[in-house]
Amino acid sequence: MNDFDLESKLKSLRVPERTEAYWNDFTTQVRVQLHRSRPELPTRSSGGLRFAFAGCFALALILVCFQFHPLQTVSLTIAKQERHFHMQLARLDSGLHKLMLNTDGMGYLLAEAN
């Protein structure tokens, strides 16, 4: 069988003819189905709106995750302890200075501490 024979054989397959009433009925059926399902007609701008909403939601989620992430809590504690350490270091520095100026420095410091 050559290509021409095949094409003519394939084209012998016809689609059954339908009456005009059938096509009117078909259109009505589609309309009824549309009415029944009432699909929300997507407008051109809905894609953009949906994208903006998704973006905002993702950003909010990232911020919340960042705020409550365990690493964030640990870093806050470290920063707090660091500040305390620096305060203590500054006090030690001034204490040492007093010790150097006073011959009875050690006794003075002990008295101050008490």
Add this chain to the structure above:
Amino acid sequence: MADADADLVLQTQKGSPAAFEALVRQHQRMIHSLTFRMTGSLADAEDLAQETFLRAYAQIGTFRGTAKFSTWLYRIAVNTCLNWRQSEARRFRLQANCAEEFSVQHLNWETAPAENQASQQVQSALLKLPAKQRAAIVLTIYDGLNHAEAAQVLGCSETTVSWRVFAARRKLKRWLSQTEARDE
């Protein structure tokens, strides 16, 4: 996109069901033929054609008008047919009952029995093809699309379409020749 279609699509996008109804009237025969050739069953063809238009209405907001409306609609119809999953049993039953259904369908055709039988053989052979190869044959042979247009509808490359058409033709030639030899 044809001007008439362009206006109707625009009106549908603005929310006019009447405009969409006009689009359905304009394209229902074309879509029905496609779904019939893809399924070989009038009942399934009707269901799939309806499904195609319902999907088209739901997605019409995404239609940008870069391609022809008919191409876009074809694409939805082909995808609907490709997603139409039939169980092996149903497929077997369909092929087995093909002869019976055809004889019923063709009652109003006033065609000769020989012609009727030829149609039945072609339809059976088409149904034996893998769905994607069948779609390639239906679009190129019956709907007269070139390979580039068919590729656009099927969402694949032109080379893939050419390969599918080539493979399908080879199978159809073999099957139809065997049927002819058996009949003689």
